[in-house]
Structures are given as C-alpha cells and as structure tokens.
Amino acid sequence: MDLKSKIRDIKDFPKEGIIFKDITTALKDKDAFQECINKMCKGLEDKDIDIIVGPEARGFIVGAAMSYKLKTGFVPIRKPGKLPGETISHEYELEYGTDKLEIHKDSIRPGDKVVIADDLLATGGTVLATIKLIEDLGGEIVALNFLIELEFLDARKALDGYNVNSIIKY
Numbered sequence: 001m002d003l004k005s006k007i008r009d010i011k012d013f014p015k016e017g018i019i020f021k022d023i024t025t026a027l028k029d030k031d032a033f034q035e036c037i038n039k040m041c042k043g044l045e046d047k048d049i050d051i052i053v054g055p056e057a058r059g060f061i062v063g064a065a066m067s068y069k070l071k072t073g074f075v076p077i078r079k080p081g082k083l084p085g086e087t088i089s090h091e092y093e094l095e096y097g098t099d100k101l102e103i104h105k106d107s108i109r110p111g112d113k114v115v116i117a118d119d120l121l122a123t124g125g126t127v128l129a130t131i132k133l134i135e136d137l138g139g140e141i142v143a144l145n146f147l148i149e150l151e152f153l154d155a156r157k158a159l160d161g162y163n164v165n166s167i168i169k170y
Contacts, residue, residue, distance in 0.1 A: 003039075004168050006032040007148065021148050021170070023058060023119050037065045039167045040117060040145050044070055047142055050112040051075050055101060055130050056082070058119035062147055066117050075107045077130050088136060092129035101126070103133045110138030121146040121166055124155030131162070 006026035013020040026032045040062060049070060054063025055077040067074035080089060080100050087102040108114065114134050116127060127144055134141060141162055149155075149166035156164055 001032060001035050003032060003035060004170075007168060021120060021150075023061075023147060026147075027061065033065075036147055036167065037062065037069060040147060040165075041066050041069050043165070044115060044143060044145070047115075048113050049115055049142055051108065051114045051139070053077055053103075053108075053114055053116050053130060053134060055116075055118050055126050059117055062119055063117035066115070066145070072115075075103065077101050077103050077133065088133060090129045090132045090136075092125040093123070099126075099129075101129045101133060103137070105137065108134055108137040108139040112139045113142050114139040115143045115145060116141065117145050119147045121149040121155050121164070123153050124158040127155075128158060 003026065006029055008022040008025040010020040010022050026036055049072050051073045052063045052067040053075045054060045056079050060076055064074050080102055083102055083104055085104045087104055089100050089102040091098060091100045116130050118127065121127065131141060143163040143165060144159060146166040148168045151169050
C-alpha cells in the first residue's frame, strides 16, 4: 500500500510557511491505519518492551494502537496542566516556537524498556524532550518509531545513538 498517498498536506498550518502533514486521512481508512500500525510495530514484536510512550496528541493515537498490538502498557506525555498526578516537565523548541511536555513521575520505573511512538519526526524537539523525561525517570529507550519523517530537517543527527525508525519519508 502506498501510505504516502494517504497523507494530506495542509499549507500554512499552524502558521505561514509550514506544510502540515495531516494523518487524519490515513486514520479514517481502516486498511491504511492498520498498515501504519503494523509497519510501526515491525521489528518490535520480539523485543522486551514494557511501555509505549506517545506524546500529545497524535502520539496518543499511534502509540496506544501499537501498545495494544504489542501487549505493552501505554503512557501519555501531555502538555502542562493536563495530568492530574505529580509530574516532571521539560521545555523544548519546535520548528515554529517553544512548548513544554509533562509526564507522571510514577509512570516510568527505573529499568523500564520504552518505545517512543509519534506521528512525525521533524526537527526532533518533541522526541528529545520525551527522551529526557523518560531517561530522567530511569527508563531505557529501545526505539523511536514514527509514522512520518521529514528527512530534510535532519533530526536524526540530534538522535544519534538511538534506534530511529520511520515509515513514510519526505
């Protein structure tokens, strides 16, 4: 299946000059959605994984589906003020500004084997913030899995030493 054809471009969103890769067109197609999740899980079936972590918001979608398929726990990484328990946070830069992410302090235990799942790898800011939160809690990163990678932004340089996987590349 040509998954790239299932992704819609939205020009000038969230601001002028950005071409947003909209995955909702792939999600609504049951065959494309299943193919996306199956490909994102490929190579992880035999790994010793405790937790899939998904950053807000589209990371919830792909991460939770991967977690179900791989029979692991799922932990959401949220924007400030969304988690009710005690959290730690990390501020990071986006390709169009700054943001902050939080995780419950008790969601990752030292030694937990973690896969980070998200829809898009762009500059790497979100995943680097997520890595920092997980490693600060003692988690070990097994893999970083993305549905889409914007290769021209060269985020892999900042992720050297991590197992980075993406399905659709632009």
